[in-house]
Structures are given as structure tokens and as C-alpha cells.
Amino acid sequence: DQPLTLIAGPCQLETLDHARMIAETLVRICEGTGTQFVFKASYDKANRTSLKGRRGVGMEAGLRMLETIRAEFGCPVLTDVHDIPQAEAAAKVVDVIQIPAFLCRQTDLLLAAGKTGCVVNVKKGQFLAPWDMPNVADKVASTGNDKILLTERGVSFGYNTLIADMRSLPIMAKTGYPVIMDATHSVQQPGGQGGSSGGQREFAPVMARTAVSLGIAGVFIETHQDPDNAPSDGPNMVRLDDMPGLIASLMQFDVLAKADPFRL
């Protein structure tokens, strides 16, 4: 039972200097609190609500930025991939390949991610029960790669709303794979603003704290110095200024939870 891992960063890569600023802040917070840190950012938002949403810097530029962040800060980096060639390209740079929730049942993508030998973080689809995830993990594991993370990010609850089921975390943990709580996407309101998704940033700490209290492996939080002007997921990203307090608080719950973990 390792201390909590924080997977965090901006929703999408903007500039190298922006990524550096976010990474530096998060590295410093995590050093202070003994939190394991993985830098997360996307180079392409491949499934925006509408065509008007900004997609990002693209794979080539994005992977170069992630490579730089990794080298300069010495932290593992994670990015999400959307097709097989991307999985292969990203694997040359990143430590963790992430499978987006909408794509978590696409067999060939899971196999390709597994074959890279990277850690594979699969987000549970908004349409999936937690007990459906062992089948998903088995697809990755069939490649001989069992470095798998399973992430809860909320399940559809009526229209334009997600709800996070805390039962999901111990259910997925029964697989033996580390379980991550995505505290920012589980408070997303998909399509909730017509041309883009809404969100309830104020509840991200609720998702993080309640999940951490169960003794999970890690928490996933998107953060930005100015979420209201971020190119994507602004409504649900946590302000960078709020991260030190949030992480410090989570670490206290993590210590208590790891001493008394909930297991099914």
C-alpha cells in the first residue's frame, strides 16, 4: 500500500511553458506531501462536444512537450490515445497510455496499448458497470502486459449528468489492478452547455476525498491556473491555486485509509 498517486495536469497541452508551469507547481506540491506524481495532459481532444471546441496542439508537438516535461521534472507522464498508430507513437515517450472512456470497449485499441508495454490506464465508460471492467482489463492483459490501471469517472445518470458510484472502487479493486478516481471528469456535465460540456468544479474535492478515504491507489485531477479560460473542461477543472490545500488534505485521508483499507 503505497502513498497516494496524483495524476494531474491541464486538460490539454497549450504551450511548453504552460505545461512547465503546471508541472513545476504540481511537482513541488507532491514533494512537500510525499505524493507520487504523474503529469497528465492531452495533445488532442478527439471527441469534443462540437466542432467548435479546440482540439489541441496535435500528436507530434504534444509528444515533444511531454518528453521535455518528463526530462526536465523527472516525473512519469501520461497521455490519452485514440487509435492504434497513436498508441505506438505515444509509447515511445510516455510512461502511461490512457484509453478514453468512450473507447474503453474498442478491442484493438486495448490490445495495441497493451502491446506497447507501457502502463495502460483504462477509464471506465460512462455506460459501463464496474463489474464489466474485468472483461476490459482482460483484453489488455491478454497481451502479456498486466501494468493496468482502472479509473472511475462517473456513470450516466439521466441526460447531461454523471454520478459517481463509490461501490465501483472496491469492485474494480477486486481485479487486483490499482484503482484511480477521476475527480474532475466525474463532475463533468456532458454536453451541459449546448456546444460544450459543463461541470461542477466545486464537487471535485468531494469525489477525491470520498474515494481516497477508501484507500484507492490514486486520484486523477485536471487543473489549470485559469479554468474559466481554459480551452477544454474548464467548468470541472480545479484551480491550480486550490491544489496545495486539496492535496495536503487528501494525503491525510490517504494515511488513515491506507492504515485501514476497505476491501471487498
Add this chain to the structure above:
Amino acid sequence: DQPLTLIAGPCQLETLDHARMIAETLVRICEGTGTQFVFKASYDKANRTSLKGRRGVGMEAGLRMLETIRAEFGCPVLTDVHDIPQAEAAAKVVDVIQIPAFLCRQTDLLLAAGKTGCVVNVKKGQFLAPWDMPNVADKVASTGNDKILLTERGVSFGYNTLIADMRSLPIMAKTGYPVIMDATHSVQQPGGQGGSSGGQREFAPVMARTAVSLGIAGVFIETHQDPDNAPSDGPNMVRLDDMPGLIASLMQFDVLAKADPFRL
């Protein structure tokens, strides 16, 4: 910010000796952990899934038992009422009158409960959003009685399934009224066994711990020495033998949460 309150007891009153045994066990646990204790039991299960379900000892006999428990153990007692005359009768005996979730919108019952001057614990309907509860509390408060508790017990999620939304707790807390998490009914599977409700007892600690980590006022847990043979709600009641460990664990999270409460 008081220490955690535990509202607990058997789902339904069976015999006075049975109530005594449960109460004694819980009183002893709570004395050891500094937990405030309220004894809970029902004298009538008025909305069983099917006619074949056992309803209970009835109001007269039940109120007498509760009176005895209150006198012998010196603990406050809670019971649920289903119509106006019951509210008036129960108020002579109990400290807390509970409004069942299905009845949480019945204006006259809320008014009658308020008028008794007792503490009124309203369970949020399985069909209600947390932001609908201020309207419910206002009905009680209109009687001049603001001793109100608001309880989360899960919301409908597809058929025969409930899900607990952790956002609900801080949303209801914004009313200023103490918020309670019902850890056993939120893992009920209504009608899930055809002629009776099913449940997932193993997840009650998940509901309790995650809720307590937010710094709520209290937790509601039904318990029985032999749940599998209990007359009602067996599948979701916690074994009495498991209560000492559960309460001790919750109190640790309560101390941490009360020092760093989540507030909207």
C-alpha cells in the same frame, strides 16, 4: 462540530429483549468511541414490497418498547411514522420522529411531525434531487420547529437499484440542518428479490466511510445479530458483530473530517 452521531438499531422491533440486546451492544460501542447514539427501530413496516412481508409489532406495543429502551439505556430513540395520528402518538415517547422516504413530500405529515416539537428526520425520497430538500425542510420549519435532520438514502438508478450521490451531502448541508447518511438503505435493492427487497450489506461501510469523510453530522445504520433471518431489510443490514470495528473506524475518519470539513 460535534462528534459523529450514530442512529442505529434493528430494522423492525421484534421483542423487548431483542431490542435491549441490540441497544446494549450499541450503547457500549458508542461509549467506548465517544459516538453520540440514537436507538432506531420501527414498529410498523408500512410499505413492504409484498403483503407477505412481516409488518412488525404495531404502534402500541412498539412505542412501549421504545419507551423502555429510552428509560433503561438513557439514549434518545427514533422511530418512523406513517400518518398524522402516529406522529402525535410517537411524539409522546420518542426524541426523533422520522419521515419515510416515500412520504417525504406529504405536506400534512411533515406539518404534523413539525408540530410535535420533536426532532424530525426526513429521509430524502428515492425520486428527489438534493436541491429539492430545502422545500421539504421548509414545510417542517413552517411549524416553528427547526430541529430538522436531512438523510440521504440513495436515489433511483435504473430498476431495483439505488445509487448514493456524495454531492448530495454538502448540498443538503447548505440548508444549515444536520445531514445524516443512511448507509444501509442506500445499498438496498428495492424489490430486488421479487417479493422483497435485496441489498448489498458489504457496501454499507463504503457508504458510511465516504460520507463520514465529508464531515457529516451522523450516520444511520440498521443492524442485526442475524440479518439473514431478520424479518425485514436483512440483505442490507450490518451484522451486529461487525459494528464495533465499523464504528471505531468511522470515528477516526470523523475526527479527521471534523478538523477539515468539506463545505460548499
Add this chain to the structure above:
Amino acid sequence: DQPLTLIAGPCQLETLDHARMIAETLVRICEGTGTQFVFKASYDKANRTSLKGRRGVGMEAGLRMLETIRAEFGCPVLTDVHDIPQAEAAAKVVDVIQIPAFLCRQTDLLLAAGKTGCVVNVKKGQFLAPWDMPNVADKVASTGNDKILLTERGVSFGYNTLIADMRSLPIMAKTGYPVIMDATHSVQQPGGQGGSSGGQREFAPVMARTAVSLGIAGVFIETHQDPDNAPSDGPNMVRLDDMPGLIASLMQFDVLAKADPFRL
């Protein structure tokens, strides 16, 4: 397989003249189309979202109005009851006693309604699966009264939203009891306007037509000459002016459906 029954009227009784006006219009429409007609109105809205909602004329005045409508127009009348004494009082006047959805699991109310010998229309709770309704009907039938109607009025779907499951109609029909589609409450948005419920009147014909196409026994529609100024359920009531066209259209689908009913 009788022609379609229309259960219709204003959500709540306002004045006798208002009830007369609505009843007269509906009687005339139904005579023209060969539709069986039952006049529906409530004397008390016992579970308004907020205390500020208008409750109605009260039981005494309401039952007198219903008695007059019944006598003057020669049509059966239906009203909803909220406790045992109301069931007994209403039974002296009305043909059909209705059990509100929130109360559909209250055993004593179901038994009291059954014992009156009236037809009993039970609305399926927003928290219930269709396969849970046989248990509900059994409670009524245990009194020896099998004049039971089962009504679909939508099921909780996220917060403040209902969804109507068309599978529910044939599932409930397997009981052998006539099945009714409540086309106006299934497009209600409970609590959707903060202090009162919203609704999507424009979809009531969708609910009615799709349900009628399956060959159900009847359709339930609340209607008002000026819904936007009605004291309750305005957002989901159908304009009285739209009723002739709607009923004529439904009758065409009813003829086709009754010639080729869907049965499980």
C-alpha cells in the same frame, strides 16, 4: 378489447363551473369519437413541491363537485386519496379511487381502497420497476376487489426528470389488469422549477400515441383551458383546445392497435 378509455380533467378542482366546462368539453369530444370517458380531478394536492403551491378546494367541497359532475354528465368520476378516511369518504361519491404514485407501496391505503369496492387505479411509483407492480396489485386484490387499473407515469431518470419505458405497459398488462398510460405526468419534470415542477407539455402526445399503439386500455391526460395559469401541473397539462385533435388521432391508433394488440 374495448375502445380506448380517456381519463381526463383538470389537475385540481377549481370551481364547479370550471369543472363543468372541462367535463362538458371532454364528454362532447368522447361522444364524437366513441371514447369511453372518466372525469378526473383532485380536491387536494397533498404532496406539492413547496408549501407555496396551491393545495385545492379540500375533500368536502371537492367530493360535492365530483358528485355534481357525475350526476349532470352521467360519466364516471375519479379522484385520488391520500389516507384511509379519504378512501372511505371518496368511495361514496366516485367510481374510481386513485392511489398516487408516491403512495403506491403504502399497504394500508391500498387495502382501504380495495375494501371500498370501487375501481382502484394505482399509479406506479417513480421509483418502481414494472415487474414490482404485481405485488402492489396483490395488496388490493387481497381484499377481494379485483377491479384494478395500473398506470404508468414515468420512472426517475437522473434528477428532476422522468422517462417513460414502453416495455412497462405490456409487462404490467401480464397481470390481466387494464393498463393506463398517464401521458401528462410522464412528461413532468419533478421539482424542475425550484419551487414547483416543470413539464414538457409538447411531449404528452408522444407518450399517449406510442402507448395507445400497443393496445392499452386507456390514457390519462390532464387538461386545462389555460395551463400556464393553472394552479398545479400547468407545464405538463395539455391545452383543452388541443384535446379534440389529440383524441381523434389517438382513436385511430387505438382501432389499429386493438385489431393487432401487442401481447407478451
Add this chain to the structure above:
Amino acid sequence: DQPLTLIAGPCQLETLDHARMIAETLVRICEGTGTQFVFKASYDKANRTSLKGRRGVGMEAGLRMLETIRAEFGCPVLTDVHDIPQAEAAAKVVDVIQIPAFLCRQTDLLLAAGKTGCVVNVKKGQFLAPWDMPNVADKVASTGNDKILLTERGVSFGYNTLIADMRSLPIMAKTGYPVIMDATHSVQQPGGQGGSSGGQREFAPVMARTAVSLGIAGVFIETHQDPDNAPSDGPNMVRLDDMPGLIASLMQFDVLAKADPFRL
């Protein structure tokens, strides 16, 4: 307002002779009833619940079979694609390219499908509201291709269950694009059998008839001569033997509905 279109065929291509048998049967039924027919079959099930599920004959073999069916029976053919190269390859053979529900937000796939100039049928994701589909259609239309179909196939309702919202059909029809009801996938129970999806074949006619009664453009039905032994989606496919009666019945409702269409 054209007569109803039937998009039908086996869930996955098995052999050319099997496809011929199904196509021949459906062509004959549709000729007899004046129904427009589109043959549907998949060459690859790319998102099976588990690795053990049979994936299909593969793109090359599958497209050759579809080409043959198209030539021999003179009917348009539809298949689903899972990445950009598949969209381009399929476009050389099929009339309609289908975007699977899980992939309905993948911008690049929608753009690639649009650019082929084929008709593009987009299935609404199980996680999407009907009012989110105009954004999806806009992605396709941005390529200059407005030959778009929008298909309802159910929305997530709790775990392992879908529910079909009849309001969705007129909401999507407001885009001006033809709307299709997928009567077999909307009764799927995703992951409902552990290692594969379950389904409720008996309700497919309910979905089809209720949707057709609203005057939609078409209905999508997967069918098989022996669903219980089909390689995928057996539990929700309609028996081929039941198709003549079902189509004849739907055409009667279609005639009535097209004479009196429901429009928002």
C-alpha cells in the same frame, strides 16, 4: 414522407450463403409490404464485451460479401466502420456507412465518414441526450455531406440496462435529418450476461411499433434464423420467422402515422 425504411440483417456476417438467405427473405417481405429495404451486416464486432466474443469475418471478406448482396438483390447495403481507413474502404462498396454508438463523438471518424459522400447513419451514444445530436450531425455536415441519418438505440439506465426515450425521436427529427429507431439494440442489456450482452428480444416489437407510430423514417432490426446460436447479439435479435408479421404490422402503423405525423 416516404414509406417506412427497414434497415435489417444479421448482426454480423457469417457466410455469403447465410447473408444471401437473410437478404432474400427480407427483400421478399419488403416487396410484399412496400417497405424500403437496406441490408445491414457487420464485418467486425470491434467492441465485444469480452475477448471471447466472435469478432466476424473481417473487413476484406465482409466488404466482398456486401458487394455481392448489393449486386444480387439490388438493395442498398449498410455496414459500420471503426476507424478512418475502414470508412474509406467501406465507402467503395456500401451505400450507408454507420458510426457505432460508442464512437459517435469521435470527430475524425465522423469527418472521414462524411467525406466519403456516402449516407452516414450515426447511432446516438448510450451516454448522450437527444439534444446533443445536432452537434454530432454538424460534424458530418461540415464536410458538405448532408446525407445523414440519426438513430436512437437506447440510453443508459442504471447498470447493464438501456431505456428508449420516445421523446428522442421528434427531438432528433427537428434537425431535418431522417430518424431511425434501432429496435433491437435498444432492448440490449449491455454486459448483462457477464462475458457478453443480454437482451430482451420480446420487446423489440414494442420499440419498433411505438417509434413507427410517431412517423419516423425508418426502423433498424437485427434478425437471425436462429438467434440463440448467433455469434453476437442473439438475445436481442428478432427471429427471421417473426419478421413477416412484424413488418406487415409496422407498415399499417406507418401508413397511419405518415398521414398524421407527430412534429415538434
